Amino acid sequence: DQQVKQNSPSLSVQEGRISILNCDYTNSMFDYFLWYKKYPAEGPTFLISISSIKDKNEDGRFTVFLNKSAKHLSLHIVPSQPGDSAVYFCAAKGSSNTGKLIFGQGTTLQVKP
């Protein structure tokens, strides 16, 4: 049972445009959501997170939106740059202090120059 889903395996956008990556979840007890970026042959790097008590968090070009009623979150990248081309994973954390995360399948973003 996939508790965190990224239904789009890939996304292609033009440089300078907005990239929107989506993520759905099923468990209403998740209290934090995180986005990671992964380049080939490297480990995932943390991008941005959002608490379940908020609906938006912004950091530079990256903004995460959370819609709790729809159990949906999205990552907006504006403006997109070729260096943003990578696999993006969303992850959800439960309320325990083990820090255990549940990851989605990932979305490969390609930003074309």
Added chain:
Amino acid sequence: DVKVTQSSRYLVKRTGEKVFLECVQDMDHENMFWYRQDPGLGLRLIYFSYDVKMKEKGDIPEGYSVSREKKERFSLILESASTNQTSMYLCASGGYGEGQPQHFGDGTRLSIL
């Protein structure tokens, strides 16, 4: 900066061998994790540890064991390697407390022949 170091970037082993993957972190984190990443499946948690000598099974523990004798070191053991364990293995540490992210190593690409 947090540093998570995995002992090998690439490893080739034979079916039936016992395989050890080592991970060291330098931030005194209590929590450490082992994941495998496969195309279309995202990151799946194999085992995690929240303290020295403490471990818990993740979502796919079958065929694996772990060891945490020192706080900074977390080892993943494939007891008798099989071809379906060919994968990218990622170690992470951290994640304790509200919204604190996990930090990942660069991964070990393991091929079982």
